[in-house]
Amino acid sequence: MALILELAVQGAQMMLVLLLAPLLTGFVRKVKARLQRRRGPSLIQPYRDLLRLMRKEVVLADTASWLFRVIPYLIFAATWVAAALIPTFATGLTFSWTADLIAIVALLGSARFFLALAGMDVGTSFGGIGASREVMIASLAEPAMLLIVFSLALVAGATQLSTVAAVMGSPELGLRVSLGMSLIALVMVALAENARIPVDNPSTHLELTMVHEAMVLEYSGRHLAMIEFAAFLKLLLYVSLISCVFIPWGLVTARSGPGAYALGVAVYIGKLAVAGILLAVFETAIAKMRVFRVPDFLGAALMLALLGTLLLFVSRSL
Amino acid sequence: MTSIVSLLLWGVAAFLGAAVLAVAVSRRGSATHLVYGATLGISAAMFAIAAAALIGDPAGVSTVTLPLGLPWIGAHFRLDALSAFFLVVVNLGGAVASLYGLGYGHHEPAPHRVLPFFPAFLAGMNLVVLADDAFTFLLSWEFMSLASWALVMAHHREQDNTRAGYIYLVMASFGTLALLLAFGLLAGPDGTYTFDAMRAAEPSGLVAAAALVLMLLGAGSKAGLVPLHVWLPLAHPAAPSHVSALMSGVMTKVAVYGFIRVIFDLLGEPAWWSGVVVLFLGGLTAVLGILYALMEKDLKRLLAYSTIENIGVIFVSLGLALAFKANAMPSAAALALTAALFHVLNHSFFKSLLFFGAGAVLTVTGERNMEKLGGLIHRMPLTSFVFLVGCVSISALPPFNGFVSEWLAFQAILQSPDLPQWGLKVMVPAVGGLLALSAALAAACFVKAFGITFLGRPRSAAVEQAREVDRYSLAAMFILAGLCLLAGILPGLVIDGLSPVTLSLIGNRMPVQMAQPWLSIVPIAESRSSYNGLLVFVFIAISASLAAFVIHRFASHALRRGPAWGCGFPDVTPAAQYTAVSFAQPIRRVFGTFAFRAREKVEMPPPGATAPARLTVEIHDVVWETFYQPIAGAVGYATEKLNRLQFLTIRRYLTLVFLYLVTLLLVLALWP
Numbered sequence: 001m002a003l004i005l006e007l008a009v010q011g012a013q014m015m016l017v018l019l020l021a022p023l024l025t026g027f028v029r030k031v032k033a034r035l036q037r038r039r040g041p042s043l044i045q046p047y048r049d050l051l052r053l054m055r056k057e058v059v060l061a062d063t064a065s066w067l068f069r070v071i072p073y074l075i076f077a078a079t080w081v082a083a084a085l086i087p088t089f090a091t092g093l094t095f096s097w098t099a100d101l102i103a104i105v106a107l108l109g110s111a112r113f114f115l116a117l118a119g120m121d122v123g124t125s126f127g128g129i130g131a132s133r134e135v136m137i138a139s140l141a142e143p144a145m146l147l148i149v150f151s152l153a154l155v156a157g158a159t160q161l162s163t164v165a166a167v168m169g170s171p172e173l174g175l176r177v178s179l180g181m182s183l184i185a186l187v188m189v190a191l192a193e194n195a196r197i198p199v200d201n202p203s204t205h206l207e208l209t210m211v212h213e214a215m216v217l218e219y220s221g222r223h224l225a226m227i228e229f230a231a232f233l234k235l236l237l238y239v240s241l242i243s244c245v246f247i248p249w250g251l252v253t254a255r256s257g258p259g260a261y262a263l264g265v266a267v268y269i270g271k272l273a274v275a276g277i278l279l280a281v282f283e284t285a286i287a288k289m290r291v292f293r294v295p296d297f298l299g300a301a302l303m304l305a306l307l308g309t310l311l312l313f314v315s316r317s318l
Numbered sequence: 319m320t321s322i323v324s325l326l327l328w329g330v331a332a333f334l335g336a337a338v339l340a341v342a343v344s345r346r347g348s349a350t351h352l353v354y355g356a357t358l359g360i361s362a363a364m365f366a367i368a369a370a371a372l373i374g375d376p377a378g379v380s381t382v383t384l385p386l387g388l389p390w391i392g393a394h395f396r397l398d399a400l401s402a403f404f405l406v407v408v409n410l411g412g413a414v415a416s417l418y419g420l421g422y423g424h425h426e427p428a429p430h431r432v433l434p435f436f437p438a439f440l441a442g443m444n445l446v447v448l449a450d451d452a453f454t455f456l457l458s459w460e461f462m463s464l465a466s467w468a469l470v471m472a473h474h475r476e477q478d479n480t481r482a483g484y485i486y487l488v489m490a491s492f493g494t495l496a497l498l499l500a501f502g503l504l505a506g507p508d509g510t511y512t513f514d515a516m517r518a519a520e521p522s523g524l525v526a527a528a529a530l531v532l533m534l535l536g537a538g539s540k541a542g543l544v545p546l547h548v549w550l551p552l553a554h555p556a557a558p559s560h561v562s563a564l565m566s567g568v569m570t571k572v573a574v575y576g577f578i579r580v581i582f583d584l585l586g587e588p589a590w591w592s593g594v595v596v597l598f599l600g601g602l603t604a605v606l607g608i609l610y611a612l613m614e615k616d617l618k619r620l621l622a623y624s625t626i627e628n629i630g631v632i633f634v635s636l637g638l639a640l641a642f643k644a645n646a647m648p649s650a651a652a653l654a655l656t657a658a659l660f661h662v663l664n665h666s667f668f669k670s671l672l673f674f675g676a677g678a679v680l681t682v683t684g685e686r687n688m689e690k691l692g693g694l695i696h697r698m699p700l701t702s703f704v705f706l707v708g709c710v711s712i713s714a715l716p717p718f719n720g721f722v723s724e725w726l727a728f729q730a731i732l733q734s735p736d737l738p739q740w741g742l743k744v745m746v747p748a749v750g751g752l753l754a755l756s757a758a759l760a761a762a763c764f765v766k767a768f769g770i771t772f773l774g775r776p777r778s779a780a781v782e783q784a785r786e787v788d789r790y791s792l793a794a795m796f797i798l799a800g801l802c803l804l805a806g807i808l809p810g811l812v813i814d815g816l817s818p819v820t821l822s823l824i825g826n827r828m829p830v831q832m833a834q835p836w837l838s839i840v841p842i843a844e845s846r847s848s849y850n851g852l853l854v855f856v857f858i859a860i861s862a863s864l865a866a867f868v869i870h871r872f873a874s875h876a877l878r879r880g881p882a883w884g885c886g887f888p889d890v891t892p893a894a895q896y897t898a899v900s901f902a903q904p905i906r907r908v909f910g911t912f913a914f915r916a917r918e919k920v921e922m923p924p925p926g927a928t929a930p931a932r933l934t935v936e937i938h939d940v941v942w943e944t945f946y947q948p949i950a951g952a953v954g955y956a957t958e959k960l961n962r963l964q965f966l967t968i969r970r971y972l973t974l975v976f977l978y979l980v981t982l983l984l985v986l987a988l989w990p
């Protein structure tokens with residue numbers, strides 16, 4: 001009975017991230033629109049977009065292969081699994097030990113690998129330009145991310161997210177220079193990974209500047225719906241990750257009853273809202289940079305993360 | 319009852335017999351089947367024996383002394399856990415390469431140049447791993463080098479292959495020289511050749527340091543450590559593809575075996591700074607190797623450069639193991655050594671698989687240049703599927719095997735803040751960053767390798783006629799792809815299989831993994847870190863099928879084929895696609911200006927002129943130009959000057975002899 005209940009909670013978490021992901025993106029778009037004195041689309045527009053895309057026919061390029069048609073499902077699945085393994089409202093869920101932080105980062109790497117391949121499948125220069133830039137960004141963002149993971153793991157003595165969240169939430173921890181650096185680096189990496197301004201612009205199709213949108217240019221209909229959904233999930237994932245690690249307050253532990261779970265979900269939604277507003281304000285306030293400025297931006301993240309890790313190697317208390 | 323090691327030696331003898339047989343029959347039509355069938359059977363049997371020894375009798379040591387080799391000494395052979403593990407790697411690789419050869423060998427234009435050396439090469443690698451005295455080791459090592467050199471030179475009329483063979487020969491001799499000196503130091507003044515005596519002796523700090531440097535030169539040059547790697551990307555691709563797979567996937571591992579045998583087994587307690595040296599070389603090798611691979615447009619050379627990267631990853635883990643061992647942290651050392659050995663096994667799987675795939679592409683299109691390939695996924699669906707599995711595995715992506723060994727290496731890095739020395743404290747996180755960088759660059763490199771070769775539209779007419787390869791080749795590739803997945807989702811099986819090796823070298827092992835619930839792997843404790851490849855695989859499979867089911871149940875099924883979007887231009891030529899060089903351009907701009915002194919030159923004709931615009935990319939192999947060109951230049955200069963001695967008159971020769979004699983006598987007279 002207990003096992004069934006735990007499985008149910010784990011399943012609820014999987015459905016929760018699925019349900020909330022489009023809402024978060026819709027919320028960010030809405031706030032951005034309000035900041036630009038536009039009315040903006042309704043909050044549930046991303047859901048409508050997904051449904052509309054699913055009802056549309058697929059226009060497949062003549063040169064597309066079987067891989068092109070499989071990849072949307074693979075990307076969606078890898079991102080969904082990664083998002084569901086991050087503690088959102090509760091830590092220590094039944095399968096939380098399936099993958100630690102390193103494995104979650106690598107799962108996102110799998111999704112990206114296939115997305116870049118999809119960009120190259122049709123054989124147009126758009127897909128190629130997107131894929132080649134995406135792997136360049138990833139080649140700097142991934143090491144930065146892993147060094148951030150190192151810092152967290154050295155502070156918490158673990159790469160298991162539930163343990164990390166517990167340590168980070170404990171009152172003895174205090175303020176740490178290295179964690180501050182990791183937070184800044186993590187935000188920078190998250191912006192790059194989610195193709196947000198200033199690295200990429202999620203709402204443009206101007207070919208000279210785009211990375212993510214160039215790779216998915218040939219997708220349409222239900223395939224595009226899957227890819228868009230994966231992008232929503234990825235944004236939610238990074239927000240959950242940052243909030244689970246750096247603001248772990250309000251996370252409930254597993255097996256604490258339905259009331260506590262409800263409270264945990266409410267706190268989680270509150271965190272998402274705050275993060276959404278911050279993201280929208282940041283994106284409105286800053287301009288997109290040239291693609292060859294991106295290595296400098298990510299190089300800074302990499303250096304910050306390395307510095308944080310080095311500090312921890314030098315002294316455990318910094 | 320014969321001992322296991324003599325059973326294995328009979329296997330080696332069978333390999334040599336097959337080589338002799340191949341000389342006799344190599345010009346017949348059935349020779350290919352005969353020879354590869356024989357090596358397949360022998361390798362499979364040796365694999366089974368070694369695996370049984372590793373699992374059935376993990377602590378057992380079996381030795382035999384044969385009255386061969388140097389008189390009074392004899393040849394010593396020994397089988398322990400370490401050599402049993404490497405025999406598994408060698409013979410598994412050998413068996414699959416033989417299976418592949420059964421199909422691929424029929425396309426060989428000169429079978430009599432390949433067939434005799436293939437079994438000999440396998441025999442040489444097995445002998446190195448079995449050898450238990452310095453003389454036998456060096457002799458087997460040279461035999462292995464020469465057999466592989468002969469295979470590299472199989473297509474000696476092809477452009478650049480002679481140069482590749484020459485450089486390989488020079489580097490192999492240099493490596494053996496370093497090994498010879500290393501064993502000379504270890505043997506001590508008494509000249510004890512056997513490994514048992516070396517193990518018992520306690521070398522002084524200076525001798526141990528010199529031996530480490532010499533082993534890094536000797537085994538490192540065979541494995542492909544930067545800056546001794548220069549021969550590898552030339553020689554490995556020059557051989558027939560199943561031999562390339564053996565050289566990259568297996569022979570480099572024999573070099574790793576030599577390093578582990580001497581440094582971890584014979585040399586006794588390591589000094590802490592040896593960890594720093596090995597870590598530094600490993601990190602450098604990993605990043606430079608994969609950057610070279612990214613700049614490459616020849617598919618087989620790309621794979622050879624990626625071998626260098628993987629050797630770097632292995633040496634990083636070995637360096638960590640040395641550092642932990644020197645500081646008496648046996649459980650962390652066992653973790654790091656397990657990571658290294660796991661990666662040895664993984665790399666032998668996916669690198670062989672990828673070389674087989676490249677060989678298949680080469681057979682059906684005649685092209686190794688990726689700029690002339692493309693769109694092969696439509697014509698070779700099975701090959702492209704297994705090649706994709708290899709690419710995902712080598713890019714260290716879950717749930718495949720490459721990720722597990724990288725994950726273990728990262729877990730070992732996270733144990734290192736407890737190390738007391740400052741040199742290690744600073745070095746380890748930096749090398750951790752390099753390891754992460756090389757993993758990310760590897761993913762980029764294999765997106766390129768698969769994307770340019772198999773995806774997109776055909777870039778040349780050669781691709782248009784391509785079709786699927788034969789069943790033997792496909793079977794070999796599918797076996798390896800299955801092993802990649804299996805080792806990825808059941809890593810506990812491999813880790814437990816490696817425990818006798820770490821027990822014998824470090825005296826400690828990782829906790830038993832197969833007893834963990836749900837078959838997770840847990841290096842230390844579940845609250846600290848755990849990974850479950852099986853569940854990740856199952857979760858991805860379930861959620862992907864769920865998504866596909868929902869889509870197919872509720873979404874529209876309509877599908878229309880149409881031309882790809884080309885900005886309104888009809889029929890854009892395939893040449894407008896991204897190429898291997900253009901794909902690497904962003905990364906070349908970020909890393910290449912520093913690592914390769916890469917420069918781009920754009921020649922733009924003035925508006926209205928009809929001359930074509932040109933973009934020239936200039937890339938320098940900095941290692942070659944810094945280390946090797948001056949040496950080659952000096953040798954060339956000296957030979958040019960000394961060449962004059964060849965054309966002197968008899969009087970001058972007599973004068974020279976006289977002068978030499980006088981100088982010699984003077985030196986003798988003045989010698990104190």
